[in-house]
Amino acid sequence: MATTPTALRPYKLPKRRHWAVSFALRQPLGAAGLLVILVMAFGGIFAEFVAPYDPLDIDFGAMLAAPSIEHPFGTDAFGRDILSRVIYGARTALTIGFLSSFIGCTLGAAIGIASAFFGGRTDMIVQRFIDVLLSFPIIVLALVVVAMIGRAPLFGIDLNLILAIAIPIMPKVERVVRAAALSIREMAYIDAARAAGFSNARIIFRHMAPNVAAPYLIMLTAYIAQAILLEASLSFLGLGVTEPTAAWGLMLSGNASDFYREAPWMILFPGLAISAAVFAFNLFGDSLRDWLDPKLKA
Amino acid sequence: MQPQTAEAAAPRVDGAGDDLLRVEDLHVHFVTSRGVVRAVEGISYSVRRGEIVALVGESGCGKSVSSLAIMRLLAKPAGRVVGGRIMFEGRDLLTLDEDEMREIRGRDISIIFQEPMTSLNPVLTIGLQIMEPLTIHLGMTASEARARATELLRLVGITDPERRLDQYPHQFSGGMRQRVMIAIGLACNPKLIIADEPTTALDVTIQAQILELMKDLARRLNIALVIITHNLGIVARYADRVNVMYAARVVEQGTADDVFLRPRHPYAIGLMRSVPRLDRPRGLRLETIEGLPPNLLDPPTGCRFAARCAFRIDACAQDPALREIEPAHRSACFRAEEFSSGALAEATTERARGRPDAAVSDAAPILGVRDLAKHFTVSSRSVIFGGETRVVKAVNGVSFDIRPGETLGLVGESGCGKTTVGRLVLKLEQPTSGAIEFEGRDIAGLAGPELQRTRQRIQVIFQDPYSSLNPRMTIGQIIAEPMLVHRIVPNAKAARERAAELLEKVGLFAYMAERYPHEMSGGQRQRVGIARALAMRPSFIVCDEPVSALDVSIQGQVINLLEDLQREFGLTYLFIAHDLAVVRHISTRVAVMYLGRVMEIADRDAIYAQPLHPYTKALLDAAPVPDPLVERARAPRALGGEIPSPLRPPGGCVFHTRCPIASEECKRAVPELREAAPGHFVACIKV
Numbered sequence: 001m002a003t004t005p006t007a008l009r010p011y012k013l014p015k016r017r018h019w020a021v022s023f024a025l026r027q028p029l030g031a032a033g034l035l036v037i038l039v040m041a042f043g044g045i046f047a048e049f050v051a052p053y054d055p056l057d058i059d060f061g062a063m064l065a066a067p068s069i070e071h072p073f074g075t076d077a078f079g080r081d082i083l084s085r086v087i088y089g090a091r092t093a094l095t096i097g098f099l100s101s102f103i104g105c106t107l108g109a110a111i112g113i114a115s116a117f118f119g120g121r122t123d124m125i126v127q128r129f130i131d132v133l134l135s136f137p138i139i140v141l142a143l144v145v146v147a148m149i150g151r152a153p154l155f156g157i158d159l160n161l162i163l164a165i166a167i168p169i170m171p172k173v174e175r176v177v178r179a180a181a182l183s184i185r186e187m188a189y190i191d192a193a194r195a196a197g198f199s200n201a202r203i204i205f206r207h208m209a210p211n212v213a214a215p216y217l218i219m220l221t222a223y224i225a226q227a228i229l230l231e232a233s234l235s236f237l238g239l240g241v242t243e244p245t246a247a248w249g250l251m252l253s254g255n256a257s258d259f260y261r262e263a264p265w266m267i268l269f270p271g272l273a274i275s276a277a278v279f280a281f282n283l284f285g286d287s288l289r290d291w292l293d294p295k296l297k298a
Numbered sequence: 299m300q301p302q303t304a305e306a307a308a309p310r311v312d313g314a315g316d317d318l319l320r321v322e323d324l325h326v327h328f329v330t331s332r333g334v335v336r337a338v339e340g341i342s343y344s345v346r347r348g349e350i351v352a353l354v355g356e357s358g359c360g361k362s363v364s365s366l367a368i369m370r371l372l373a374k375p376a377g378r379v380v381g382g383r384i385m386f387e388g389r390d391l392l393t394l395d396e397d398e399m400r401e402i403r404g405r406d407i408s409i410i411f412q413e414p415m416t417s418l419n420p421v422l423t424i425g426l427q428i429m430e431p432l433t434i435h436l437g438m439t440a441s442e443a444r445a446r447a448t449e450l451l452r453l454v455g456i457t458d459p460e461r462r463l464d465q466y467p468h469q470f471s472g473g474m475r476q477r478v479m480i481a482i483g484l485a486c487n488p489k490l491i492i493a494d495e496p497t498t499a500l501d502v503t504i505q506a507q508i509l510e511l512m513k514d515l516a517r518r519l520n521i522a523l524v525i526i527t528h529n530l531g532i533v534a535r536y537a538d539r540v541n542v543m544y545a546a547r548v549v550e551q552g553t554a555d556d557v558f559l560r561p562r563h564p565y566a567i568g569l570m571r572s573v574p575r576l577d578r579p580r581g582l583r584l585e586t587i588e589g590l591p592p593n594l595l596d597p598p599t600g601c602r603f604a605a606r607c608a609f610r611i612d613a614c615a616q617d618p619a620l621r622e623i624e625p626a627h628r629s630a631c632f633r634a635e636e637f638s639s640g641a642l643a644e645a646t647t648e649r650a651r652g653r654p655d656a657a658v659s660d661a662a663p664i665l666g667v668r669d670l671a672k673h674f675t676v677s678s679r680s681v682i683f684g685g686e687t688r689v690v691k692a693v694n695g696v697s698f699d700i701r702p703g704e705t706l707g708l709v710g711e712s713g714c715g716k717t718t719v720g721r722l723v724l725k726l727e728q729p730t731s732g733a734i735e736f737e738g739r740d741i742a743g744l745a746g747p748e749l750q751r752t753r754q755r756i757q758v759i760f761q762d763p764y765s766s767l768n769p770r771m772t773i774g775q776i777i778a779e780p781m782l783v784h785r786i787v788p789n790a791k792a793a794r795e796r797a798a799e800l801l802e803k804v805g806l807f808a809y810m811a812e813r814y815p816h817e818m819s820g821g822q823r824q825r826v827g828i829a830r831a832l833a834m835r836p837s838f839i840v841c842d843e844p845v846s847a848l849d850v851s852i853q854g855q856v857i858n859l860l861e862d863l864q865r866e867f868g869l870t871y872l873f874i875a876h877d878l879a880v881v882r883h884i885s886t887r888v889a890v891m892y893l894g895r896v897m898e899i900a901d902r903d904a905i906y907a908q909p910l911h912p913y914t915k916a917l918l919d920a921a922p923v924p925d926p927l928v929e930r931a932r933a934p935r936a937l938g939g940e941i942p943s944p945l946r947p948p949g950g951c952v953f954h955t956r957c958p959i960a961s962e963e964c965k966r967a968v969p970e971l972r973e974a975a976p977g978h979f980v981a982c983i984k985v
Contacts (some may be wrong), residue, residue, distance in 0.1 A: 008325055008381040101686035188766035194835065195724050196780040200603075206779075210770035 023291060030287020031186045036280035044091035051084035055246040064263045074265035077252070077258075083267060088246035093277060094224075096162055096231045096241075103225040104166035108173030109216050113208050115174070116181035117200070127178075133171040133234050141168040146239045161240055169223045176219060180212045200288055214292045222285030225278040232274050248274045318387065319345040319368070319490055319714040320524050325381035326367050333595045337545040341380070342620075345490065348520040349515065350553075352533040354569075356489055356591060356849035357820075361526045364543075365492045369409055372401050380935040387489070408483035409929040412495035415477035418777070424451075424478050425463030433483045435937040441700040445964045450481040455511060471940050473504035480512060484519070491516070492524045495530065501711035502876065503937040506920040509536055528850060530573055531922025534558055535929040542566045544590050545602035548620055552627035561636050562629035564867070574883035576906070577923045583861070584883065585856035588613045588663035601631070607962060609633055663699035664838055664870050665723065670696045670732035672718050676945065690944045692718040694731075694894040697971070702837075705864065705871040707885030707902070709917070711879060713944055716874045723872060725749060726760050736838070754784055757831035761843035763823035766967045767815040772827050774811030775827070781833050800829040805859060821852035828859065832867070841873045845880060857884055882906050890914045893944060893952040896971060897963045900978035910980040912957050951982070959984050 017025070023030040043050050059079035067074045073082035115126040133141065145164035184190065185208070193203045230251030236241035239249035251270035260267050318488065326338035338360040342733040348512040348571060353361040366372050367379050370391065384391040386407070402719055411417045418427060428450060430441035438446065444463070451459035454477040454681050455694065467475060476496065481489050493512065497505035513536050516523045533540055533554065540557040542565065550563040563566045568587040574580075592598050598605065613632045622633040623638060630769040632636075690896060693715040700706045708716045721727045723734060727817065734742045760766035767776055777800055778793035779787070787793045797810035814822055823845065831839055845853040852967040861884065863869060869959045875881050882902055884934040890913065891901040898911040909915045914938040923929060939956040942948055951969050952961040971981045 009379075011327075011329070011378060011380065161413065184446075188762055189768045191721075191726055191766075192722075192758060192766055192830065194726055195753060195756070195758045196783070197785055198752035198829075200779075202783065206771075208770050211768070263557040 002288035006158060006230045027291060030291070031211065033280040033283030033287065036276055037284060040090045040277060040280070041094060043087045044094050046209035047084075047088045049089050051087040053081035053082075053084040055080060055085045055088040057081070058243050064259060064266075066263070067265055073116070073269045074263065076263070076266050082251070082269050084244040085251060086248070086269050089109050089248045089251065089273060089278075092241055092245060092247040093228045093231060093274075096165065097224040097228040097277075100162045100165035100192075100227040100231075101169060101220055103162065104169030105173045105216060105223060105225075107218045108168065108170040108219075109177045109209070109212060111170070112174040113181045113204055113212065115187055117204055119185075130171045130174050132199065132278060134175075136168070138168040138226075138230065140234055143200045143237070143239060144236055146234060160193075161231070161234065164234070164281070165227045168230070170227065173216075174217050174237030176215055177212050181208055184208055184211050218285055218289045218292060221281060221288055225285065228281070230278050299644070302954050308531070309541075314874070316346050317344045317385075318347045318349075318677070319524075320385040321364065321368070321382070322385065323382040324367060324379065324384065326372065327375045327378060327380050328373075329378070330376060330595075336546055337377070337594060338367065339597075341541075341543070341546075341548045342382075343541045343548060343551065345522045345524055347489070348516065348523055350516060350523045350525060350536055350538050352540045353524065353526045353535035353543060354528065354540060356528060356851060357604060358591065358594065359543040360546040360594075361543050362494050365409070365494060365524060366397060367527055369407060371409075375550045378420045399696065404488075405486045406433045406488055407490045407492065408481050408486070408488045410476075410483050410491060410496050412494045412498050414479055414499060417479055418475055419858045420467050421654055422469070423464050423466055428463070428478070428482050431482065431505045441506055447481075448483055451478075451919070453484065453515065454478070455507075456480045456481075465979075466848050473500055473508060473940060475708050476500060476504075476508050477511070480508070484515065484521075486526065487519070488521060490522045490524065492526070494526045495528070496525070498527070498529070501941065503920045504940070506937070511516050512536075519904065529922070530558075530569065530850070530924035531929075534924045534926045535922045536769060542569070545597060545632065546594055547602060548628075549603065549630045551620065552598055552624075556624070556627040558924065558926050560627070560638070562623050562627065562634040563603075563631045564607045564609050564633075564637075565627075567637070569607075569850055572851050573924055574854075574857075574879040575923060575925075576879045576882065576918065576921055577925060577928050580882060580902075582835060584854040584858055587851040588740065590852075594837065602636070609636075628721075635734065636906075639758070641796050642717065661702055663735075664702045664736040664737060665700045665872070666733075666734070667719070668697050668733040669722070670719065670722060670734065671725055672715075672722055673730045691894050691947065692944065693722065693729075696891070696894075696896050698889055698896065698899060700838075700870055700872060702787050703868055704886045705873050705884055706751060707881035707888040708874045708893035709876060709881050709888060710873060710892060711876060711891070711917075711941055712871075713941060714891040715778060716891050717842055719870060720758070720842045725753070725755060725814075731916075752786075754780075754786075754834045754838050756838045756840065757834055757836035759827050759839060759841045759844045761822070762847050763820045764815075764847075766827050767823055767830075769815055771814075772811065773813050773815065773818070776815075776826065777829050777833050780830065786833070786835065797829070800825075800832055803832065803863070804829045805855070819849055819852075821856065822854075824848060825854055825859065826901070828856075834901070837868070838870045838872070841871055841875075843875050843887065844873075845876070846875060853880070860884065878906075878917060889916065893942065893947050895952055895968075896979075896981060898978075898979075898980045898982075899971070900975075904975070904978050909973055910978065910982070911953075912959055912980050913953050916956075916958075943978055 057080060059075070060077050062071065062079040064077060065071050065075040071081050072084065073086060075081055104134065112128060115123045132216040143162045145167055146161065149160045149163070158297060188209060193207050231240055235247050235249030236253040241250050243250065254266050305980050307664050319548065322342050323340050324338055325340055328335040339579055341360070341364055342746060343351065344534040345949070353363045353364070361968065363372070368384055368391065372378065373770050373804045379392055401757065423449055425444065428447040432438045432446055433440070444866060446461045447463055455479055456462055456474065463861055470478060496522055497508050501510060509532060512523065514975050515521065525537060533918070535540065537554045540552065540554050542557060542563065543550050543567045550557055550566045561570055569584040574584060587606050592602055592605070600615040601618050604610050609613070610635065618630045618632050620628045623634045671691070672733070674690045674692055676688045676690055695724050696719060697918065698706065708719060709718045717725065720728050725744070732742065733740050736752060736756065746750060774797050777797040781793045781796060787796055801808055802812055806822060818826070844860070848856060857880065860871070864871060873881065873884055885902050888898065888902050888905045890897045890911065892913050897913050898905060898909070907916065909918055912946060920937060937956055943954055949956050950965040950967055951960070954964040957964065969980045969983045974980045974985055
């Protein structure tokens with residue numbers, strides 16, 4: 001540039017990086033969370049190859065064994081390897097966590113968008129219904145659902161348990177998505193779509209839904225953590241996953257509580273796994289929110 | 299309100315070399331994830347004591363950024379001043395530390411922003427907000443500050459200041475809030491006020507009041523004023539000196555007379571010519587500056603304007619310096635002298651030749667609106683337990699006809715119901731009463747498949763090109779979607795082809811179909827909106843403020859495009875706008891609305907040459923004209939008062955509260971729209 005004086009004050013330019021690298025640098029905690037999630041997902045998916053023992057293998061010769069080379073996390077009252085059970089537990093936790101968060105968030109988003117789009121009386125009625133759901137503590141609501149609808153196991157996973165966890169998630173997501181959808185409904189492109197004579201279904205699915213994708217994704221991630229925690233709580237209370245399936249919450253309950261003085265590893269490692277998973281999903285969800293929020297981008 | 303003649307008290311500033319503010323070779327960069335935006339590149343200008351200086355330019359030219367740099371309020375960490383000096387009373391503001399700078403902000407220099415709705419804190423009283431700088435900067439006690447605040451409110455023309463000090467911002471109208479902002483700006487007797495688009499968000503009659511007030515105060519209190527605006531009319535009326543900016547640089551600098559009457563830079567010349575003007579006979583076609591401003595992420599080398607310039611020569615590949623053409627008149631063009639000698643003048647008017655008006659048939663009206671009304675219920679209490687419900691009569695007894703091929707301009711200030719009329723015609727709202735006859739059928743009660751069929755015939759172009767396109771769809775999908783839904787084309791391939799064809803029709807390129815809306819400029823998006831409307835092959839288009847969000851040079855392009863398309867496809871327009879000059883340019887007939895009612899309808903030439911209704915006259919008076927000589931000759935005739943709340947419209951003639959000729963009689967009955975001259979209808983008992 002001919003006229004640019006040479007005396008401009010110098011400053012450093014940020015380097016252009018791959019988005020994954022820049023995510024890791026800008027959101028180091030989120031990246032750490034993602035790493036933990038990926039490790040857990042890997043362990044859960046390939047549990048057969050990763051876990052040293054079969055999680056259901058009872059070995060009365062090694063009951064309540066302390067952590068050692070053979071059993072790094074020790075064994076439980078039936079001599080089952082705790083490391084293997086924690087790894088298989090990741091499979092249970094992630095499956096239930098993801099499925100129930102997905103069902104809860106999707107249902108919530110659908111109701112939220114529809115409620116915002118139709119507005120008026122429909123909105124009023126839907127919102128009062130949501131108010132009722134929100135007025136229950138999340139664990140109590142899940143308990144009620146489990147107690148009412150019983151069990152329907154499929155491949156070792158209780159579908160009703162997933163539903164029981166999804167239902168308390170739904171109203172929270174519904175509120176957030178409705179708020180976002182209300183502002184989108186006022187956008188001129190929605191008016192344009194109505195003026196073009198499009199059906200309500202098309203406007204909702206084609207024009208409104210894609211525009212609430214960002215809050216939906218963020219909540220999907222964050223509520224996986226909630227769902228894992230809820231599953232653990234329900235299992236602990238005996239309403240969730242049943243023996244002998246390996247599940248973190250279940251490992252904390254039962255005779256684990258009888259032996260925690262002699263064998264603290266029985267509750268230490270599954271407890272740590274729950275905390276790590278919840279912490280990782282929360283960190284990643286928070287970072288994802290910052291990352292997807294255009295206002296926070298330079 | 300005390301709109302005394304501002305000129306009387308005005309000590310016109312002479313060239314006394316007493317610079318209050320001197321910006322020297324300022325450079326501002328924004329570091330973004332996509333690269334460095336060179337928002338301001340080497341601009342210099344000065345402001346003398348008591349002088350009104352304007353920075354004019356289109357969006358993104360760096361005019362606001364340069365003023366934020368003066369206040370050191372650039373968005374951090376992205377924005378930074380990378381070169382130059384800002385000398386204020388002999389001190390370089392860029393070298394002061396943050397504490398010293400805070401002393402200057404609000405005390406010596408204050409700033410007034412565009413949005414009066416968001417620049418006041420809604421949870422604090424007006425009084426607290428005015429008193430805050432007084433106690434902080436001047437160390438006044440609460441009672442001293444309150445006395446001063448009362449005085450300030452009186453100064454900016456707010457009646458009953460004692461009581462209003464204890465009110466909250468929501469109890470003030472937009473114009474009143476801007477007066478409060480001015481009062482806050484004046485609080486510490488600043489030496490300089492920077493006003494960033496101070497009236498852009500306001501209605502034209504309120505705009506005139508605010509500008510008169512600012513000018514009057516600046517003269518009386520000897521405050522220098524920097525007005526940043528894109529509105530050339532405002533500049534002509536109020537500025538002593540003008541800096542025209544283009545693409546981060548000042549391209550022309552001089553007194554208002556120099557710049558308006560003897561522009562010496564092709565961009566300034568083009569800008570003056572591309573605005574439709576009320577003080578000149580209506581041209582057949584607007585002159586425009588073709589093309590778009592350069593992207594400041596990657597600006598071209600040489601003259602920034604060269605790509606859009608009709609007078610480009612080889613030398614323009616070099617950077618032109620801002621140099622003095624006449625005393626105190628600078629231009630950054632190699633050929634500036636040739637403009638002075640008149641050698642290049644002819645070439646510019648050449649392009650103004652146009653085609654005549656579209657043929658208006660005498661056939662039956664395509665759209666007839668009879669006694670249309672839309673009332674909104676505003677409930678102030680619970681929905682279930684009833685309570686007090688109030689009714690806003692947004693549209694009240696509106697009737698008009700539009701013949702095929704015609705353009706009816708619908709003008710009025712905000713809240714007058716013009717947009718609601720458009721939405722009723724589009725069937726986006728259900729009318730409370732009245733009939734809408736379209737192509738011989740009443741569509742007011744239409745629903746289901748018949749409504750969908752009608753919707754293909756009536757299309758819409760919206761004001762805001764940013765919110766009118768779905769950000770998650772490509773341009774091609776946006777245009778093709780209606781064609782596929784209504785099976786106007788047999789398959790997706792045909793839809794793509796026709797979308798490409800439409801893009802070219804509206805002056806874009808077929809390859810742009812792959813892009814997303816955020817990858818396009820405002821003007822380009824507006825063209826996409828037009829292409830989407832055309833995709834349905836409509837016969838009638840409601841244009842709701844289609845150019846008011848666009849820059850001046852782009853505005854002209856879009857207006858010309860609308861006119862060309864009207865001729866080509868035999869379209870009929872309902873053109874809703876608040877800009878009287880734009881409406882005059884495009885319309886065949888004009889309807890003026892005020893508080894939900896039509897005040898006057900007539901042929902375009904009749905209404906502008908002989909406005910009958912006092913409101914139409916007031917609107918025309920308030921509209922600034924980009925010519926300093928014309929403006930100075932006009933008396934300041936700002937219409938007093940505020941637009942009444944549509945919740946509590948005045949009884950009788952709705953305009954009687956502000957009308958200069960109103961009498962007792964006007965408060966009694968609502969005047970009927972009657973034919974005062976052939977084809978000229980007016981709703982006033984006094985004419």
